[in-house]
Amino acid sequence: MELRHIRYFMAVAEEMNFTKAAEKLNIAQPPLSRQIKDLENELGTELFERTSHALHLTEAGILFKQYAAQMLEIEGRSKADISKMGSSLKGLVYIATVEGYGPHMLAEWIAGFRKLHPDVSFDIWSGTTDEIVHRTHNGLCDIAIVMEPFSDPDIISKHIHSEPWAAIIPKSDPLASQKGKSIKPEDFAGKPLIMPSRASRNEEFRKWMPDPQKPLNVVCKAAHMINVRELAKTGMGIAIFPRATGIMGDDEYVTVKNIDHPKAIASYLLIKSRKRRISPACEAFWDYALSTKKK
Amino acid sequence: MELRHIRYFMAVAEEMNFTKAAEKLNIAQPPLSRQIKDLENELGTELFERTSHALHLTEAGILFKQYAAQMLEIEGRSKADISKMGSSLKGLVYIATVEGYGPHMLAEWIAGFRKLHPDVSFDIWSGTTDEIVHRTHNGLCDIAIVMEPFSDPDIISKHIHSEPWAAIIPKSDPLASQKGKSIKPEDFAGKPLIMPSRASRNEEFRKWMPDPQKPLNVVCKAAHMINVRELAKTGMGIAIFPRATGIMGDDEYVTVKNIDHPKAIASYLLIKSRKRRISPACEAFWDYALSTKKK
DNA sequence: TGTAGCGATACCTTAAAGGTATAGTAAGAA
DNA sequence: TTCTTACTATACCTTTAAGGTATCGCTACA
Numbered sequence: 001m002e003l004r005h006i007r008y009f010m011a012v013a014e015e016m017n018f019t020k021a022a023e024k025l026n027i028a029q030p031p032l033s034r035q036i037k038d039l040e041n042e043l044g045t046e047l048f049e050r051t052s053h054a055l056h057l058t059e060a061g062i063l064f065k066q067y068a069a070q071m072l073e074i075e076g077r078s079k080a081d082i083s084k085m086g087s088s089l090k091g092l093v094y095i096a097t098v099e100g101y102g103p104h105m106l107a108e109w110i111a112g113f114r115k116l117h118p119d120v121s122f123d124i125w126s127g128t129t130d131e132i133v134h135r136t137h138n139g140l141c142d143i144a145i146v147m148e149p150f151s152d153p154d155i156i157s158k159h160i161h162s163e164p165w166a167a168i169i170p171k172s173d174p175l176a177s178q179k180g181k182s183i184k185p186e187d188f189a190g191k192p193l194i195m196p197s198r199a200s201r202n203e204e205f206r207k208w209m210p211d212p213q214k215p216l217n218v219v220c221k222a223a224h225m226i227n228v229r230e231l232a233k234t235g236m237g238i239a240i241f242p243r244a245t246g247i248m249g250d251d252e253y254v255t256v257k258n259i260d261h262p263k264a265i266a267s268y269l270l271i272k273s274r275k276r277r278i279s280p281a282c283e284a285f286w287d288y289a290l291s292t293k294k295k
Numbered sequence: 296m297e298l299r300h301i302r303y304f305m306a307v308a309e310e311m312n313f314t315k316a317a318e319k320l321n322i323a324q325p326p327l328s329r330q331i332k333d334l335e336n337e338l339g340t341e342l343f344e345r346t347s348h349a350l351h352l353t354e355a356g357i358l359f360k361q362y363a364a365q366m367l368e369i370e371g372r373s374k375a376d377i378s379k380m381g382s383s384l385k386g387l388v389y390i391a392t393v394e395g396y397g398p399h400m401l402a403e404w405i406a407g408f409r410k411l412h413p414d415v416s417f418d419i420w421s422g423t424t425d426e427i428v429h430r431t432h433n434g435l436c437d438i439a440i441v442m443e444p445f446s447d448p449d450i451i452s453k454h455i456h457s458e459p460w461a462a463i464i465p466k467s468d469p470l471a472s473q474k475g476k477s478i479k480p481e482d483f484a485g486k487p488l489i490m491p492s493r494a495s496r497n498e499e500f501r502k503w504m505p506d507p508q509k510p511l512n513v514v515c516k517a518a519h520m521i522n523v524r525e526l527a528k529t530g531m532g533i534a535i536f537p538r539a540t541g542i543m544g545d546d547e548y549v550t551v552k553n554i555d556h557p558k559a560i561a562s563y564l565l566i567k568s569r570k571r572r573i574s575p576a577c578e579a580f581w582d583y584a585l586s587t588k589k590k
Numbered sequence: 591t592g593t594a595g596c597g598a599t600a601c602c603t604t605a606a607a608g609g610t611a612t613a614g615t616a617a618g619a620a
Numbered sequence: 621t622t623c624t625t626a627c628t629a630t631a632c633c634t635t636t637a638a639g640g641t642a643t644c645g646c647t648a649c650a
Contacts, residue, residue, distance in 0.1 A: 001370055002297045004607090018628060031608045033628060041586035043377050044411030044579065050628065053617055060377050067373035071366050075296055078362035082338050082355050116339030284339065291336040299638090313597060326639045328598060345597065348648055 003075060005039040006068045008032055009047065013065050016055045083116045090119040091281035096132040096144040097124065099224065101161055101244035101268055106145065109289045116288070120281045128198065128223050136273050142282040143289075147242075148267040149200055154274050158290055161268040164258040168194075168232040168239040171253055175238070182260040186210050190217060192237030194228060197221035205240065208261045229254065242266040298370065300334040301363045303327055304342065308360050311350045378411045385414040386576035391427040391439040392419065394519065396456055396539035396563055401440065404584045411583070415576045423518050424493065431568050437577040438584075442537075443562040444495055449569050453585055456563040459553040463489075463527040463534040466548055470533070477555040481505050485512060487532030489523060492516035500535065503556045524549065537561040 011021040012032070022029040040046050047061035057065065097106055103126070110122055125135070129146040136144055136155060150157060167183060169176045175187055185208040193216055195201055206212045219237045222228050232239040233253040243258060243266070258264075270289055272278060278286075306316040307327070317324040335341050342356035352360065392401055398421070405417055420430070424441040431439055431450060445452060462478060464471045470482055480503040488511055490496055501507045514532045517523050527534040528548040538553060538561070553559075565584055567573060573581075 001374075002299060004297060019626085027607090028609055029627090030610085030629075030631095033630095035607080037629090038586055041582040043374060044408070044583060045377055045380070051616075053615095053627065055627095060380055063376055063380065064373055067369050067376075070369050074362050074365050074369070078359055079296075079338060081358055081362070082340055085340070085355055085358065113339070287336040288339060291333055314595085322638090323640055324597075325599080325641085330638080332598090346647080348595075350597095 001039065001042055003071065005035055006071050008035050009039060009064070010068050010072065012036060012048065012055075013057060013061070013068075018055075079115075083118075089117040089281045089284055091121075091279050093120060093122050093143065093279075093282050093285050094141045095122055095124045096135055096141040097126055098129055098132065098145060098147050098268070099126060100147070100242040100266070101163055102126075102145040104244065105161060105268075105289075109285070109292060112292060113285055113288050117281065117284065120285070130198070133271075136271060139273075139276055142278045143270065143272050143286055146269050146271055148269060149204070150269055150271070155271050156274050157269040157271045159267060160270045160289070162265050163243045163268075165240055165264040165266050166243040166256055166258050168229060168241065169255045169257065170232055170235040170238070171255065172235040173238065175257075176255040182258040184260050185264070188238050190214075192217050192219040194218075194220045194222065194231045194237045194239035196241065197223040204263075208259070208264055296334065296337055298366065300330055301366050303330045304334060304359070305363050305367065307331060307343065307350075308352060308356070308363075313350075374410075378413075384412040384576045384579055386416075386574050388415060388417050388438065388574075388577050388580050389436040390417055390419045391430055391436040392421055393424055393427065393440060393442050393563070394421060395442070395537040395561070396458055397421075397440040399539065400456060400563075400584075404580070404587060407587060408580055408583050412576065412579065415580070428566075431566060434568075434571055437573045438565065438567050438581055441564050441566055443564060444499070445564055445566070450566050451569050452564040452566045454562060455565045455584070457560050458538045458563075460535055460559040460561050461538040461551050461553050463524060463536065464550045464552060465527055465530040465533070466550060467530040468533065470552075471550040477553040479555050480559070483533050485509075487512050487514040489513075489515045489517065489526045489532045489534035491536065492518040499558075503554070503559055 008021070008025060011025050012018060015021040015024060018032055018036075019029050022032040025032065036047070043060070043064070045060040046058050047064055049056045049058050095106060095110075097103060106124065114120065125132075125141060127135075129150060132141065132144045132146050133150070133152060133155065135141045145160070146157075164182075167175075167188065169183075169188075171177075173191070175183060178187070189209050189211070193205075195205065195216075195218055202216060202218070206214075206216060209216075217237075220231055222231065228239045228241055231237075240259070243256075270286070272282070272286060303316070303320060306320050307313060310316040310319060313327055313331075314324050317327040320327065331342070338355070338359070340355040341353050342359055344351045344353050390401060390405075392398060401419065409415065420427075420436060422430075424445060427436065427439045427441050428445070428447060428450065430436045440455070441452075459477075462470075462483065464478075464483075466472075468486070470478060470486075473482070484504050484506070488500075490500065490511075490513055497511060497513070501509075501511060504511075512532075515526055517526065523534045523536055526532075535554070538551075565581070567577070567581060
């Protein structure tokens with residue numbers, strides 16, 4: 001038995017529906033079913049009585065729920081108590097991140113970390129991968145989130161997240177009304193594109209295309225996301241950006257679809273300098289972030 | 296955080312020594328170090344203060360130990376209480392197993408299962424894989440442990456354990472005094488062998504040899520383990536059997552060494568008939584065994 | 591100044607969690 | 621009744637992370 005089983009059990013017991021519980025847990029439904037079944041096998045009893053349109057807790061399930069709740073409560077209390085003891089960690093951590101999924105991850109990490117170390121504060125700067133790498137070398141930031149491709153022998157990097165590249169399609173384009181939540185690169189080959197200004201992207205995007213030799217029809221490049229959606233709205237072209245950037249989804253003017261191609265994956269990295277020494281607070285934040293990741 | 300972390304932490308806290316705790320947990324020391332470190336990162340504090348010849352709990356460690364103990368206690372109590380509720384399962388499960396590791400696994404499974412279902416009893420029979428398969432078809436046994444190779448469309452099988460094949464070497468043979476706890480097939484190629492009487496073994500063992508065409512020099516075959524060691528003691532040849540069979544290790548007359556070859560692995564399978572219906576108690580035992588495996 | 595004991599690091603292998611597609615089942619609608 | 625819908629279970633594949641092996645580095649002690 002693992003706490004994972006307990007968390008999953010509680011989610012199902014609260015929702016009384018495997019499908020909804022799985023959504024809440026951010027996993028697919030089949031693995032949830034399997035984990036619950038494993039738990040039941042270990043306990044030697046069914047915890048839920050499944051009929052196709054209703055779920056009941058069995059007698060054993062009701063009993064187990066008490067204990068399950070206790071375990072989770074103790075887990076939480078142990079964390080709270082330890083963090084209340086107050087760590088000796090103090091200081092200021094300089095962070096930088098690219099736009100897209102970075103700010104979301106960062107917010108969660110900082111919130112979690114500050115519960116453990118309330119005397120550590122943060123200073124966040126946002127920019128492009130190239131700018132951030134430069135700042136990392138200079139000591140203007142301790143830890144940062146950048147995007148692939150990236151490689152620098154003086155910088156330690158760890159993969160932290162992947163997400164699909166997405167196309168923001170103006171409603172004026174017939175592709176916008178195509179059914180399905182993803183589109184293939186063939187569908188927009190040759191069409192006018194709005195894309196990130198980073199130099200390497202052009203080459204990368206061409207690799208998805210049916211004819212990689214053919215130059216892309218790039219009508220506009222933008223380094224900052226804030227401009228992208230507005231550009232797409234005007235109908236001047238299809239914008240290609242990491243999914244989290246287009247997270248606002250469809251509106252009156254645009255439709256957002258994932259790009260369906262095995263290589264159309266945007267990867268985020270956590271980085272720090274290999275040479276420059278960073279403070280204990282920074283080291284602790286680095287370890288904390290990596291131990292938490294997407295969870 | 297998972298219960299695994301808690302169990303590992305408690306083991307270290309009790310032994311106050313990573314190496315010994317790892318042994319007790321039946322894992323290697325490096326993964327234990329890593330799990331503890333992960334836990335510390337999640338909590339944001341060190342739980343142990345490591346100096347090379349002494350280990351102390353930190354203040355946070357002392358606090359956490361309280362909660363850790365509580366969690367494990369609740370886990371145990373939940374299992375005990377659920378099993379006390381009494382399941383409706385009753386009956387007799389007919390089990391069969393080959394010699395070697397089978398009886399050991401079975402004993403643990405039955406002990407664990409009977410805590411959950413005290414009204415289920417067991418009848419165990421021991422024999423060779425071929426005999427057992429026959430009995431399974433006849434309905435003379437419900438669930439059994441046999442060895443690979445095995446394949447029968449009317450029988451469901453699941454892999455449950457692997458162990459090295461081992462050589463039981465008479466002290467009279469110079470190989471017995473060779474250093475190292477394993478030997479290579481080349482070392483005993485051509486020497487007189489004592490081996491399991493199952494027909495397929497001859498061909499299997501030849502595949503390990505430097506010249507697979509050359510027939511083995513088999514001086515004696517034995518279907519039952521009880522005879523093997525005695526045969527080897529006489530010095531008539533080297534006996535090849537699954538490691539658990541030679542588990543008694545070295546004595547005055549023989550030395551036991553694992554056979555160092557990628558294919559020299561003996562595999563155990565749990566089987567049941569695909570056609571014949573078995574009782575709910577049998578099904579529950581099947582599920583329980585597979586969910587527990589080697590743990 | 592070895593030497594032995596012990597934890598950490600680096601790197602690889604394997605097991606188990608998670609994902610996708612789809613089947614199976616029963617309730618409710620047409 | 622049969623079709624659809626709303627579920628969970630099954631089968632199979634991919635990916636993540638636990639576990640293993642080899643080795644390093646530190647420090648107490650002989």
